Amino acid sequence: MANAAERGPKFAHDPTTLVDTSIGNNGDGTTFPGAAAPFGMVQLSPDTQLNKYASYDYAQDTILGFSHTHLSGVGCQTMGNFRFMPTTGAVTSSDPARYAAKFSHDNETRAPGYYGVKFDNGIRAELSATRRTGQHRYTYPAGSGSQNVLIETGESNGSTYAGDIKVVGDDTVEGWLQGGNFCGETGKERYRIFFSATFDRKFSRFGTWSDDTLTPNQREASRGTKRAGAWLTFDSAKGDQVGTSVGLSYTSVDGARLNRKAEQPKSFDKARGSAHDAWKDELNRMRVAGGTTADQRTYYSALYHSLLHPSIGSDVDNRYRGFDDKVHRADSTYYQMFSLWDTYRSQNQLVALLNPDETADMAKSVLHVYQDGGWLPRWGLGNGETNVMSGDPVTPWIVDIYNRGLLDKRTSRQLFDALWKNANEVPSDQSLFRGRDGNPTYLENGWVGYQNLPGYTYGDSRQAGSATLEYALADCALSTMADGLGHRGKASTLAARCDNFAKLWDPGVTSQGFSGFPVTKNADGSVAGDPDPTQAGAFHEGTAWQYQWLAQQDPKTLFGLMGGRARAEQRLDKFFDMPTVLTDPAKAASESWVTGAYDYHNNFAFNPNNEPDFHTPWMYAWTGAPWKTSATLRAMRTLFTDDAYGMPGNDDLGATSSLLVFAMAGVFEAQPGAADYLVTAPMFEKVEIRPEHGRKISVEAPGARASKLQYVSSVHTGKGELRQSWLSHKDLLRSGTIKIKLSAKPSKWGVGSAPPAMGARN
Secondary structure (H helix, E strand, C coil), X not given: CCCCCCCCCCCCCCHHHHCCCCCCCCCCCCCCCCEECCCCCCEEEEECCCCCCCCCCCCCCEECEEECCCCCCCCCCCCCCCEXXXXXXXCCCCCHHHHCEECCHHHEEXXXXXXXXXXXXXXXXXXXXXXXXXXXXXXXXXXXXXXXXXXXXXXXXXXXXXXXXXXXXXXXXXXXXXXXXXXXXXXXXXXXXXXXXXXXXXXXXXXXXXXXXXXXXXXXXXCCCCCEEEEEEEXXXXXXXXXXXXXXXXXXXXXXXXXXXXXXXXXXXHHHHHHHHHHHHHHCCEEEECCCHHHHHHHHHHHHXXXXXXXXXXXXXXXXXXXXXXXXXXXXXXXXXXEHHHHCCCHHHHHHHHCHHHHHHHHHHHHXXXXXXXXXXXXXXXXXXXXXXXXXXXXXXXXXXXXXXXXXXXXXHHHHHXXXXXXXXXXXXXXXXXXXXXXXXXXXXXXXXCCCCCCCCCCCCCCHHHXXXXXXXXXXXXXXXXXXXXXXXXXXXXXXXCCHHHHHEEEEEEXXXXXXXXXXXXXXXXXXXXXXXXXXXXCCCCCHHHHCCCCCCCHHHHHHHCCCHHXXXXXXXXXXXXXXXXXXXXHHHHHHCXXXXXXXXXXXXXXXXXXXXXXXXXXXXXXXXXXXXXXXHHHHHCCCCCCCCCCCCCCCCCHHHHHHHHHHHCEECCCCCCCEEEECCCCXXXXXXXXXXXXXXXXXXXXXXXXXXXEEEEEEECCEECCCCEEEHHHHHCCCEEEEEEECCCCCCCCXXXXXXXXXXX
């Protein structure tokens, strides 16, 4: 007789078959469809356009080539380095608009770790990847004449400032470029990246170009004002396929060559198989059963997108280029590409749950950034800081890792010292690291004084309203780490800042029938700008209506400012249009909420497309109505579909995808840094979590459906009945089987048992 775990819906034998890497390949999601290994240095993907997003727009029908670095879901152009393109016939131009090829999505094949496309001209290109190499296989049509591979090093999706290429012997090409602009900047040379490519056939002819000048038989070229590259021609009489293995490195060409040789698979098919197996293992760390095929495709595609970044930055010998532009050697894998303002609210928690070893190495990598560069990153691109976004996102992320018990004592103490410095000082040279530039007024008054600094698009003093709220959350989280490390005085100092969000509260501001909202203040305490909470102001990518909830470290105090718990719940109901959520969830999501990926401002409704609001559905846990969280998440689910246009906002290195993964699985950490999970109604009948080296956690919710409004009526774990609405990270890991009973009507489960305020944990 089958046991309970064997009855009911079955887990997919191979969850990679349920992933569609095209989801979000448009101007909203800005993901890419190409090949990558989990957290790999290489993201080998087709480029349909330059200077926009992840280089690939699903609406386009022309491919310019295949470049080796991409960032998933960033809302602006960057990376896209070392573009390879197969062509036939004479090589007459270095302009990608001239040698680009038409294609149809019907002729694409996409899977985790693999991308294939047959161009309209008959050439078939296939891509795969190891952690530090890109693998290409090109099949040319019979009778095509010359078989060429064009390699561009001087032009990227993000601006390139220098680059060299060298043809070595008759089967190798190597080179480097200097890049690093971000979101339309100019003159930001943040990183240098190198490649070494070897081909499985000898080329019969070659040449190089600089800008528009092509020189046959020349082995070296340097970037002029826009391009530098090489072309290789193969004898069609010797076969119809050409393969190449391309190693990358941020240290040197020698490092790229070392990475290529160390990770070189025996064949392209072996590379594809290994990449598939790596992704199968990753996706099985949090597998689901039940629901519709569309539910599973949407879920597993989101889980896939959640595990692409941060990216490996070190060579196989652990050498890496630090933020001082010098090469160092770490004692573990070094990671980079930290989009922390986005990821500290969802994606970092998912990676920490499923991949604790890699997470510890990521934390150590941030420590290396501090040791090499003198300050902690906010948005690190390669080995440089962009200073993009606002607040202090690195702090709750590191505290989260510490509170999960993933850091050794020495690393914990070193990271705390770095975080303490970041929370209390300002870099002297803010051209490299801006740090918390609002600290002078924040430490004196408890709020960041508004200042429109010339020459800076970003900066905490410019986004003073939201920066104050972000600082308060970060300081409150850090107080728990200080307490755990025995720094009682520092813990007290930091805990006193937990409620600094209250210092922005203006009870005289009214909107939509509610009184009291956060406002931006000048250093002297006067209100800066228009206090209307529905208008764009000094709140980063949002309004005061959307940012008012960013005080989840102490909901009781926040709700007191709003007039009490009941009045706060009414405000949440207005925010989500709860009456419509309960009658037509899809209508509420599509008509009442903010719908455009970049429509941050001039609205009082929930914005599920951008990170500041991510935690807001779970705020009902503190009003005494956790069932409304489950209803809101069912509405949010309707915004995600299993096609190229299926992501409502920028994925931001997996942040939006991770939100969906947690929402569908039924757990989420609403207080970054706390290492606690709120429990909601899962959207699958079974969720199985298998953390790296950990015990299996089984979540069983018979009858769960994403398409139905369902609520938690009871929860039982291996430890007995769970009456509170949350589990600590340690309790989740020890819970064994979690049985969740669902009902079609709201229940009183979890009422009055939300997690404590973070500042109260010291």
